[in-house]
Amino acid sequence: MFNKVAIITGAARGIGKGIAKQLVQDGYDVVIADYDLKTAQETAEELKSKGYKAIAVQGDVSDAQAHKDFVKAAVDNFGRLDTYVNNAGLCQVESIPNINKESLDKLFGTNVYGTVFGMQAAYEQFIKQDDGDKIRKIINASSISGHQAYDMLATYSATKFAIRAYTQAAAKEFAKDNITVNSYCPGIVLTPMYEQIEEEMSNITGAEIGEFLENFTETVTLKRPSTAKDVANFVSYLASDKSDYMTGQSVLIDGGIQFN
Template sequence: MSKLAIITGAGQGIGEGIAHRLVKDGYAIAVADINDETAAKVAVDLTSEGYQAKAYHVDVAHRDEVFALVENAVADFGDLALYVNNAGIAFIDSFVDSDPDDVERLLDVNLKGTYWGIQAAATQFKKQGNGGRIVNAASLAGYEASALQSAYSASKFGIRGLTQSAAKELAKDKITVNAYNPGIVRTKMRDAIDEKTAAIKHETVAEQQANCLEEIAIGREATPADVAEVVACVARLVSRTEKDYVNRAFNM
């Protein structure tokens, strides 16, 4: 019987990469996204390859929708094993010019959405009584804040705090809570970030991307598949000793 993994923001980018990676480890995938069209496409792609998957609509900014997502996915596939709080948005603007509506929406999705995801998943795991795993999307911007990304950086610093706090509180219930912290990952969201940043700095997009690449020691940007491997690694660590290690090592 397949294990259930719920992945928010799974209709594109990193979330889509995580979905395609986790099915290989025997998970049934709840492809959760605010974009019904892209979520449906990912689910169809997975099922056409012989895997179990279904698309679900969710706006993670709304707590009731997140709890309904967990309830519906469990009803369809059985007990929850893994919840990935991947959904997130970004915008680029100067600190003083950032639109209040943009700031509120970003914090609602990125920070509150992660909070509601942890709550909903932990509630289900406690009901099942056999533990589980929660993995959150933080960011390099949550370790070193970036200019022109004040709200985004704040949300990712906040997610690190949520992750550490939840990991300590839920460990007694055999629920691990960890976060992945990617740098530059080439996705449509990153394309939009580069375009806006280049415009503000009066550079070409190529110049903006080249400047960023100079700061990456490996000499290339990450891909969604790179991040998906990290999530799959955390998900595989299931023994008591490994769980304790993961809670310590991945939440710094």
């Protein structure tokens, strides 16, 4: 019996690393795809030292060819592809009057183009495989900011709304091919990306480091920020057979910040 195979973009650290650590425990072989090859290799070696199968691949997700390379690495090393997790993302704190083409290109390039190109590469491979009625999975990273836009995070929010739209459209298009498409929508997750947001918020507003986190945590029903493990637990469900009848959904996993 072969293991399932997953590609996770942006998996060298943060939420992506948490997802990789969870999926190998679920029986997946994983491709750690990241722009930072050194850290990706460290993550892959960490998983391999525990007896799991993992490889690291470098690439810029805003480039469609990079996703094709990720898929080739998965097939060459593990023989197939079952799940593609479009996790890689960037955030930038800026007020609307200060938004420029450079920041738009950067965030839309990674967050939106990266998701679309990832879905295309996954779809192409899934169609090649003779999997019968087996359900294959595409899992995208949206956000609470994809359900409700936040001030100082307008462009980031716009990209996450776009990912929800692509998730819904792809779910409708790909259903006939036994491919489901869903997305996860985290809130505050204690990762290097959050540390960046905290620092940028502090620089702009003059607030002390930690003040933004403290104030935002008060809006969380469960009264704590989430960890990468919290998000990975839900992605584990989306990547499992238990979610085979679920598609086109963008689910909040935020400890109770928003209620939709």
